[in-house]
Amino acid sequence: MTDRPASMAPLAIYRRLLRYSLAHWRLFLVAVVGMVLFAVSETAFAWLMKPLLDGSFVERDPTIIRWMPPLVLGLFLLRGAAAFVSDYYMADVGQRVIKTIRTELFDHFLRLPSSFYDRNASGQLLSSLTFNVDQVANAATQAVTVMIRDSIKVVGFMALMFYLNAKLAVFAVLVSPLIAVLIRWISGRFRRISTRIQHSMGELTGASEEMIKGQRLAKVFGAQDHESQRFDRVNERNRQLLMKRALTQAASNPVIQIIAAIPMAGIVYVATNDSISGAMTPGAFAAFLGAMVGLLNPLKQLTTVNATLQRGIAAAASIFALLGVDAEPDSGQQPLGRAKGAVCFERVRFAYDPAKGEVLKGIDLAIEPGQTIALVGRSGSGKTSLVNLLPRFYESQAGRILVDGVDIRDYRLADLRRQIAVVGQEVVLFNDSVAANIAYGEDPAQVIERVEAAARAAHAWEFIEKLPQGLWTPVGQQGVLLSGGQRQRLAIARALFKDAPILILDEATSALDTEAERHIQAAFETLMQDRTTLVIAHRLSTVTRADSIVVMQDGQIVEQGSHARLLANNGPYAELYRLQFREMEATG
Numbered sequence: 001m002t003d004r005p006a007s008m009a010p011l012a013i014y015r016r017l018l019r020y021s022l023a024h025w026r027l028f029l030v031a032v033v034g035m036v037l038f039a040v041s042e043t044a045f046a047w048l049m050k051p052l053l054d055g056s057f058v059e060r061d062p063t064i065i066r067w068m069p070p071l072v073l074g075l076f077l078l079r080g081a082a083a084f085v086s087d088y089y090m091a092d093v094g095q096r097v098i099k100t101i102r103t104e105l106f107d108h109f110l111r112l113p114s115s116f117y118d119r120n121a122s123g124q125l126l127s128s129l130t131f132n133v134d135q136v137a138n139a140a141t142q143a144v145t146v147m148i149r150d151s152i153k154v155v156g157f158m159a160l161m162f163y164l165n166a167k168l169a170v171f172a173v174l175v176s177p178l179i180a181v182l183i184r185w186i187s188g189r190f191r192r193i194s195t196r197i198q199h200s201m202g203e204l205t206g207a208s209e210e211m212i213k214g215q216r217l218a219k220v221f222g223a224q225d226h227e228s229q230r231f232d233r234v235n236e237r238n239r240q241l242l243m244k245r246a247l248t249q250a251a252s253n254p255v256i257q258i259i260a261a262i263p264m265a266g267i268v269y270v271a272t273n274d275s276i277s278g279a280m281t282p283g284a285f286a287a288f289l290g291a292m293v294g295l296l297n298p299l300k301q302l303t304t305v306n307a308t309l310q311r312g313i314a315a316a317a318s319i320f321a322l323l324g325v326d327a328e329p330d331s332g333q334q335p336l337g338r339a340k341g342a343v344c345f346e347r348v349r350f351a352y353d354p355a356k357g358e359v360l361k362g363i364d365l366a367i368e369p370g371q372t373i374a375l376v377g378r379s380g381s382g383k384t385s386l387v388n389l390l391p392r393f394y395e396s397q398a399g400r401i402l403v404d405g406v407d408i409r410d411y412r413l414a415d416l417r418r419q420i421a422v423v424g425q426e427v428v429l430f431n432d433s434v435a436a437n438i439a440y441g442e443d444p445a446q447v448i449e450r451v452e453a454a455a456r457a458a459h460a461w462e463f464i465e466k467l468p469q470g471l472w473t474p475v476g477q478q479g480v481l482l483s484g485g486q487r488q489r490l491a492i493a494r495a496l497f498k499d500a501p502i503l504i505l506d507e508a509t510s511a512l513d514t515e516a517e518r519h520i521q522a523a524f525e526t527l528m529q530d531r532t533t534l535v536i537a538h539r540l541s542t543v544t545r546a547d548s549i550v551v552m553q554d555g556q557i558v559e560q561g562s563h564a565r566l567l568a569n570n571g572p573y574a575e576l577y578r579l580q581f582r583e584m585e586a587t588g
């Protein structure tokens with residue numbers, strides 16, 4: 001059969017899920033005991049109707065009259081305690097599984113290659129981490145509870161019915177599938193609406209999220225009305241769906257009860273029929289009816305358990321698929337303490353997507369320890385792509401890159417990356433204190449002197465000093481509480497703090513005022529001292545001070561040399577210089 005692998009998969013998923021839960025088997029066992037006791041106490045309560053009515057009211061047996069009230073109380077106590085134990089411990093298992101899967105997924109995200117993040121929307125990844133994981137655990141715990149508790153209930157109530165009156169029980173068993181089918185039909189409708197609601201909820205958050213992020217854009221483009229109308233449409237659709245659900249919800253119980261009344265009336269009719277009624281006491285009949293009513297809910301639960309399970313398995317499938325994505329390759333064995341900083345690209349070719357053509361077409365470039373290389377070139381010529389290969393954010397398809405004469409793939413990934421500090425075009429800051437952002441990855445309190453030294457060297461101290469809590473001032477989400485130039489100086493301080501022998505620098509293109517510019521320029525100079533530096537240069541001052549300028553065009557190095565020599569060449573660099581750097585010369 002061709003569909004075999006597909007039909008095997010859910011089973012494998014189910015087994016894997018089970019493994020997560022079985023890690024907490026002790027808690028699970030306690031919950032199961034609770035479920036069993038709960039089901040037994042419910043059955044026992046239905047049975048109690050018989051001695052209660054027959055013994056207390058018909059025969060007026062003094063022992064039964066005395067013992068009945070404490071028995072009722074005891075049964076309810078047992079039932080309550082059992083319900084608590086099963087719900088609480090099942091939730092405990094569920095939450096532990098949620099936490100384990102989340103940790104596993106988060107840690108896996110940390111090791112996935114950059115190309116994975118290029119292909120997958122961050123929103124989707126976030127929702128698997130939050131929503132899908134919840135779905136899995138909830139569906140699984142719910143399904144397990146139903147399967148154990150409700151099947152015992154069904155067995156218990158059935159046994160009671162057969163014990164009380166076998167003929168009547170046969171009749172009841174014959175009509176119960178009919179009820180089950182009807183109940184299933186109603187719940188099915190309910191579920192379809194639920195999925196649409198989930199989708200519409202997604203649209204609702206999507207629309208509001210975009211507005212909140214793009215609020216300035218909406219304001220300056222006068223698009224408030226547009227956003228408002230867009231939101232209104234989604235909002236209205238959501239309301240309609242929720243009302244549909246409310247309608248089904250409100251109608252479903254009465255409808256189910258009315259449907260159940262039909263066989264119930266049939267039972268009453270049959271039971272009062274001469275041939276059978278003689279055999280049944282009023283208490284037995286009441287107990288029988290009680291068991292029948294009691295059957296209704298577990299039957300309903302059991303008919304829908306498969307859908308619950310399917311929902312969980314679908315969510316689990318997407319999580320396990322993510323966990324199955326290969327992590328970054330890290331098979332190098334060579335340890336590396338501190339590199340001297342010689343970097344060499346040899347015939348390096350690279351494509352993000354081989355189908356879409358190469359972005360780097362044979363790069364040869366040698367950099368001596370401590371040298372500064374300025375990369376210049378038009379937008380899209382491959383400068384960022386080139387420097388991204390060095391920390392192995394992406395893997396080249398051909399050629400090799402050497403650090404201190406050894407192929408970077410032979411180093412342990414963590415060792416290689418420890419040699420490299422990156423200051424990007426867009427500064428990434430975490431919602432934490434200034435100090436924690438500088439000493440990223442370390443406990444800032446332990447290294448506060450080094451943090452301060454780095455901040456001073458990065459010319460960031462003058463503004464940090466004036467902040468209300470100094471180094472301990474929170475920078476806000478993405479550093480919104482700081483200016484662009486301040487953020488950049490923090491990034492430089494972070495790179496200085498790391499004190500790596502190789503530095504990758506993507507200069508900001510946005511122009512700053514001369515005062516900020518002067519500070520940042522000075523900070524950059526401190527940073528580049530005694531380090532091998534690859535700088536993607538947008539400033540003339542950086543270009544002129546570099547040991548060598550590399551001009552890139554369409555994925556190739558077309559020229560290399562000093563500023564003066566390249567100008568004299570009157571080639572691509574001279575042209576670029578006229579386009580890009582000359583006006584800076586006038587102002588700077």
Ligand SMILES: Nc1ncnc2c1ncn2[C@@H]1O[C@H](COP(=O)(O)OP(=O)(O)OP(=O)(O)O)[C@@H](O)[C@H]1O
Nearest residue numbers: 118352353359377378379380381382383384385386
């Ligand atoms: N993550 C990516 N996935 C696919 N293609 C990419 C990716 N990043 C860049 N590219 C493509 O690779 C080419 C080189 O881009 P790259 O970012 O290296 O240029 P650049 O020289 O840094 O340009 P700029 O000066 O504008 O930053 C471009 O054609 C770009 O479309």
Ligand SMILES: [Mg+2]
Nearest residue numbers: 383384385536
């Ligand atoms: Mg770039």
